[in-house]
Amino acid sequence: MLRLPSFQLEEPKSLYAALVLLAEAKGEAMVIAGGTDLLPNLKHGLFAPKLLVSLARIEGFVGIEEEPDGALLVGPMTPLARVAESELVQAKAPALAQAASLVAGPQLRTQGTLGGNVMLDTRCQWYNQTHFWRQSLGYCLKKDGTACHVVQGGKKCVAAASNDTAPALMTLGATLRFERLNEKRELPIKSLWSPDGIWNKRCDKDELLTAIRIPAQDPGHRGAYGKLRTRESIDFPLLGLAARLTLDHEGRVQDAEISGVALAARPSPVRGVADVLRGTLPGTAEFDEAVEAAAQLAYKQLRPLDNVPGSAWYRREMVPVLARRTLQAAAKGEGPVHPL
Amino acid sequence: MSARDQHGLAAPHGEFQIIGKPQRKIDGAAKATGSALYTDDLTLPGMLHAKTLRSPHPHARIVSIDTSAAQALPGVHGVITGKDLPTPYGVIPWTPDETALAVDKVRFIGDEVAAVAAVDEDTALRALELIQVEYEVLHSYQDPKEALERDEPTIHQNKRGDNVSKRVKLDFGEVDQAFETSPVVIKGDYSFHGSTHAAIEPHCALAQVDGDGLLTLWSATQITHYVHRALSSVLDLAPHRIRVIQPAIGGAFGGKSDPFSLEFCVAKLAQITGRPVKMLWTREEVFYAHRGRHPMEMQYSLAANEDGKIQGVDARILIDGGSYSSFGLVTTYYSGQLLTGPYDFPTYRFDSTRVFTNKPPCGPKRGHGSVQPRFAFEVQLDELAEKLSIDPIELRRRNSLGPQTKTVNGQRITSCGFDECLLQVEEASDWKNKRQSLGSGKGVGVAGSMYITGTNYPIYPNEMPQAGIQIKVDRSGVVTVFSGANDIGQGSSSMVAYVVAEELGLTLDMLRVVAADTDLCPVDLGAYSSRVTFMVGNAAIDASRKLRKLVVGSLAKHWDVEERRVRLVKGEALDLEDPERHMTMAEAFQIAEVEHDTLGATGSYNTPTLGGDYRGGSIGASPAYSFSAHVVEVEVDEETGRIDVQEVWCAHDCGKALNPILVSGQIEGSVYMGIAEALYEHHQTNRFGLHSGPSLLDYPLATTLDTPEIKSLIVESNDPEGPYGAKEAGEGPLHSAIPALSNAIFDAVGIRLRHLPFTPDVVLRALREKRANDNQAPSPGSDA
Amino acid sequence: MRVLQLEINGDAREVAAHDHWTLLEVLRYSLGLVGSKQGCDKGDCGSCTVLFDGKPVLSCLTLAASAVGHQVTTIEGLAPKPTGTLQPVLDPVQVAFNDCGALQCGFCQPGMMLSARALLNTNAEPSREEIHQALSGNLCRCTGYTQIVQAVETAVARIAQGDGASASNDGAAGHSPPDGGVPA
């Protein structure tokens, strides 16, 4: 079998106990949620924590609640399947429900959690491999080595953020609640990401994500998610795009947004999308042209690197196609765009 | 061929009771309940676990190995290296170029270097880290063309001092003249990429040496007999001191038809430690073991008349063999020898060269050696049809060879249902209304093929039967059949049960089949070359009829009637003319046992003398050939290059469907595998010589959502020598799926895909190139 | 090592396990429940699928300790408990898989049948598309999925008719062939 390294497991029942365990471990612990990313990575020898702190038994970590102001509060341990099937999420945050429904395959969506998806490690064809394989390669910057094989001569890891829900949560303006012993903070998800593929998050490794908050959306909110992958199930994104349109009372675009994932180390918003779409009416030629212009903006700004398997050229060529189709799906209240 | 080997088409009792009807498999309930035991499900008292140390270099000389620290680790019971098992072996006895563990050189990243047996896998893995190996790194070959041109260093030593594994050049008829005189000539370059079997069960082996020194090996193998022979030679142990057993196996497809390192290692480690030793490969290790489809670069030229009649075919093929020979000698022959049907070639030449490279070794994957040339040729045929404006099905019909003929390379064709296959896919797919008329991005394509049903080349030369069956009869009515054949999921043990039950008039619940155990079962050569149904089926009929004769004779005497009046049917013996007179088969067996003593019978099968009268003429010579035709319907997204295969119709001439459910399953599985390897899979190394992604994530197997609707259409040509007329169904129906897909893409969007795989990036580039060319073209049709 | 109290197929089981042991290895190598298969050990193939409170999960990516407090169903527990009749009783899914030829090598099938069962638990009349979706995390290399999907549809139809649990192999006339691909 593919062996796990040995570690100690703690399954605290309260958030406080978890925070204490993490504080005491002084960086030698890792958090395990559904384990569907962490366990394969451990089996590949990518981490060697002494302690795993499981969030599975923490009271109150699973669930989707609507707050009085219409915001959704999602517990970090809420399984992706539940996020995808939730009528509340489908209605209020369609891009998120769609993205969650396209993560991995059915079993992994039962196990994998939204919190784990947000906190997913970056991925790379030179990194997500066994120890033997990486050793034969001479390792790479992200783990045990000194060279990057994606950007040859590069001094920075550009492994791909590959979490499907990230761009959806970005277009929804979600905020993340983090806690550490005696310390709490809330961070807009858009500010979470850093361009360093080794650790692409602006939070510390011992901070715990305790809730994902999706603010109430405008009544004219439209959202969709589109995903490019090799197969129609199981596979990580080769490219993922979330689109949001906010329509005014006449049905014209008031605001718009696109974010992409599986590009480089961080999920990226496309700048200027709202400007080209604003004022157009979905279903008209004018809107279609604006969508095309937005797709071209995406094409200019989103540059998938050769980090995950498959042709980076192709992923880039699909950026405008996915952008256009996802914006159109959002406008029509459809989606997900999958298969592309 | 002796009379023993021919049994006619008829049912033993006028009308078939079991044969030809849908049946459950005899191991179906065990598999449905999870109680079927596969190799890794077996545990023995005191069992140790073994792991393998592998080479991190694609090509290197081993300077030294120090295992002392590993030996000293508590919990470690045995450590072995190449010097413990130095005898070379190879499934083909003429090319023994493998050793269980590298002796002086490693030849690809993942090549086996040492093995450790310890109390558990964690300890064995820790021990591997303590083994010190010093390597002298050598130049490595990743490109077969370089391996063809460059001699230094050589990957293996041979007399020529080059990197050529095998070259076969054969000529039939006046090829050059045909090309000079034919009005139409088409030439093209085609290539086929590497793919692997990826059976879901990883390889696993377990060995035990008992107090008397008798070695038993349980292994996930499809060639128990060849493993038995190889173990004896490599361990230098008399074959009668070795027993090899194949438990239930989780798929094989040719990927378990070589003797593998782990089998020798667990055996040796069991000898050394005196304890049972198991080794289970990880998925990654299975990718290194490989033996999958050879990448081939193929140049084809086709000469034809204006009416589309083929006049000559000329092929040059470069085969990338990877690091060892495996079945490569046969592959090289098959790449040319198996193309000569279902069409009539008046003249034919092929020149195939297999070279070694420092990559995981290639071998036989479903449709061994012939899927690649079939792809090239059937696409080229479509180009001919296009050029001559002939319907591609009609073109194939015009060239069809037909039954009771001989191919240009001297192979005897007996039954042939190819024309019927074409007709069936044409009708079922509504071809006439769909071709060139489905509209934007949609299209249909056709292709045909032929495949062997076993071969008369028995791997090691001998005149003994290729298949054997032994039957034991119990007074309770239970009949136990001992079959050497490897049931790899295709249902060969069930097939044996159907045949024996049919012949002896038993119900299936009275049958037991003991299979693939070298101590208990007569020799069968293994599950490869699509030989089992034909050969073992015939052997089963042979044995059953001998036994039936005894039983019927005894009953006739007992009832004092003529033998023709005695019928064995549905578990009973009865007198045709006296309904009052009947008894259970248990009673019938007892009556026969009184007369003949303990009841039993053996049966065998051997092929007739076949093949062309030239060196290599028997390779690819089969007692019967199967035929297939595919129509594939696709929709191509011209903006993304994504191909959506909507439906595949495959008509397959299996001679006779002994159990139509199993035949359909083989057809569907073959079609799935062919389409999936064309669209998604690529077994390759990267610029470091490393496997580009040895996992089932990076090597994506199609899921339910990626698999088209598959319509299997069974054609029965009733082969005169097959058991009740049966031929093969496990490999043939893969072949023409792939060229039919390429041809459908052409019909849909006008791009000719001659190079596999058809990933969306490849398709998109081709579409854009075509658009650019179309825009440049001065007037429509001028580039014709 | 710690002692885990697990509930597997309705049985309370105690098993000593290291914290880093997966549920799959505990099932297979500590409890002898070898019906759950391993094809990749890292989440890619679905062979190790078991039910966790009725929902399909991958036991190779589940720590054994995290199974405590959940009802685990493996292939060994798919069939209903014997009722005392001598005829073995199987789940209609198992019977249909057997009848339709879906069990080629059989290695993917424990996981496949459990995924199918989980689907039927929540959706008694799944469409073909829903069947494809529900089984899309289970790789089969033998069948091309055709007979698997036929089997699920057969099970659905038989359950609707209140039938489908007969497990005896009564030979030629014992069951009707699935439609599609089988000549009349």
Ligand SMILES: Cc1cc2nc3c(=O)[nH]c(=O)nc-3n(C[C@H](O)[C@H](O)[C@H](O)COP(=O)(O)OP(=O)(O)OC[C@H]3O[C@@H](n4cnc5c(N)ncnc54)[C@H](O)[C@@H]3O)c2cc1C
């Ligand atoms: C075959 C396969 C296919 C997959 N396909 C996809 C795909 O298509 N799209 C996709 O997005 N993902 C995919 N995944 C990855 C994974 O299944 C999902 O991303 C899942 O959502 C991860 O959630 P989890 O609960 O299992 O995370 P875990 O594995 O438990 O955790 C992931 C990481 O986040 C950290 N973490 C988890 N929760 C918290 C928290 N609350 N606070 C702080 N840190 C935390 C962990 O320490 C770990 O580093 C795939 C995985 C596999 C094995």
Ligand code: SF4
């Ligand atoms: S991007 Fe470069 S450094 Fe980062 S994981 Fe890939 S190869 Fe390693």
Ligand code: FES
């Ligand atoms: S063994 Fe668990 S998914 Fe493959």
Ligand code: FES
């Ligand atoms: S039946 Fe063999 S893998 Fe599915």
